[in-house]
Amino acid sequence: MGKDLVQKAEEYAKTYPDCQEVAKQSWLAGYDAGKRSKSRKKELDLSFVPTDFLPIIKRWVEYKQERKQAYTQSGIEACYHKLLELSNTNPNIAMAVVEQSIANNWAGLFELKNGTGIQLSQTTNQSPGSRRESVNQFAELSRGLLQGLASKKD
Known part of the structure; x- marks a missing residue:
């Protein structure tokens, strides 16, 4: 543990003159617990995704992580179903949807556009x-x- 952390803990402990050692240890324990919880990333269970869609979903999840945005399990499941709907269950169209969103720096997945701003219907x-x-x-x-x-x- 670095000296600067111990110094910060001691500074904090000074505000509790009757129990400085306990306050210092509490501060250090809280810092350590917070650091551990941030470093532990929850892995998404993508076992529900068929193999032909797996690289597409992984590409989207990686992009979202780069944007410092994370999915919950229920969120990624809803995202997958939205992608199925937008692509009419076609993996090639699904990849195009994902790439369109990444290229435009969009936060979500949207129906493909044909380059003129007119949406192409896949229904x-x-x-x-x-x-x-x-x-x-x-x-x-x-x-x-x-x-x-x-x-x-x-």
């Missing part, structure tokens, strides 16, 4: 008419972008 329960409308809107947007690029060349 499979759309009606055929709704899907057709989405495809037509995307095609129209693409035509407009291509026409804009072509006019810049001229």
Whole structure:
């Protein structure tokens, strides 16, 4: 134990003249207990995550740790289910969701964007008419972008 810690404990103990030694020992014990509790990180149980999603979840957890943010067990389970929903259970889309959030320094996971700020829907329960409308809107947007690029060349 360093001299500076002992000195701090002695300074603290001076405020209790009747029991300085006990106060000093209490201060040191409290410091030691606090230090041990901070150094003990709780390991998350990721056994519920299938092997194809495990590297994706680990990547996200590492990113959150770098941001000094930690998950509880129930939090990581909810995060995993959110990722399944956003990716329609596709590991490739899930990795893209995670990478999008990391690249944008986001604190959470969000639906993929196509680069123009328009969200890409990954749901499979759309009606055929709704899907057709989405495809037509995307095609129209693409035509407009291509026409804009072509006019810049001229």
